[in-house]
Amino acid sequence: MHEFMHRLGGLGDVDPLQYSGPAWSPYLVGALIGVLSMLTFYFSNKPIGASTAYARIAGMIGLAVAPKHTRSLKYFEGKPPKVGWELMLVLAVVAGAFLAAWTGGELTGKFLPAMWQDRFGSDSYLLRTLVTLAGGVLMAFGARMAGGCTSGHGISGTLQLAIGSWVSAICFFIGGIVAAMLMYAT
Template sequence: MQHVSGTWSPYLVGMLIGLLSMATFYFSNKPLSVSTAYARLAGLLGNLFYREHTENLRFYQDTKPKIEWGVMLVLGMLLGAFIAAATSSDMTTAWVPALWEHRFGPYISLRLGMAFVGGAIMAYGARLGGGCTSGHGISGALQLSVSSWIALVCFFVAAVSTAHLLYRL
């Protein structure tokens, strides 16, 4: 499969993610995952605005809102995505991608609203499923976890179904 000139090879990136996952297990004995990190970030924000309420939530009694390795991984992912886009032909300042605009119009508010709703659904699913796409799809699959392979199949079925529903591909 040929990749677009100027972009990062998906094979190289996949190999690097696999090596990162193996190194994470080796050095920290932890899986490569981010859903708990997002929950910790939400707890940190909750502490800024309403500490008493956040501290009384059962989840945050067990999982303290703090900056730890997973939070730093999320920040590193954002930085890495920026570097990858800046060093390839993928860097854009468009708030509404062309495919979205063609199907739903040029409305930034609709695009951002749908991104927020989609993110909220994914976050809820990650908490409900005991892990996110990286936790199940990378770390769990690497460990040959049956539940992670089932989750991975469900991720792909949902993604393909959603793409067909939204874009009628």
């Protein structure tokens, strides 16, 4: 298994199993996500989810660029583009990621992680940008098609024992493993 993980991590010196960073405990983070989910259900009676925030951002941009067309879209009839709790959640996730990286000593200021550089070279900025954008577009498309994102299905849906969410979460892991193998395996 160690050899497989080393190969998955790249061809050279970077071994993901020998990570030396003082990352936050996954047990603590998992417990905090569980508490956040319980509080969200208790206070708002809504599950945690992020993909709606991106649809709302697109709607707000649409209102600024093409208001007549945006108002005519069926999706925005019942869900008008506005700053809601979902957008605040996404902003809090970004702020929390920064805080975690800063307090965990992982704030490197580098655009290309060591595993990426080891596999694709230290001058692959354009490739990294294109892969990141393509991955984001595919994730957003998949989230809209699946009726939820990794947080909506993977956290809230699985906590509610929703079969569709469990299937989605399993598919997230399978997709991540396949993508990592395609990108990093020899």
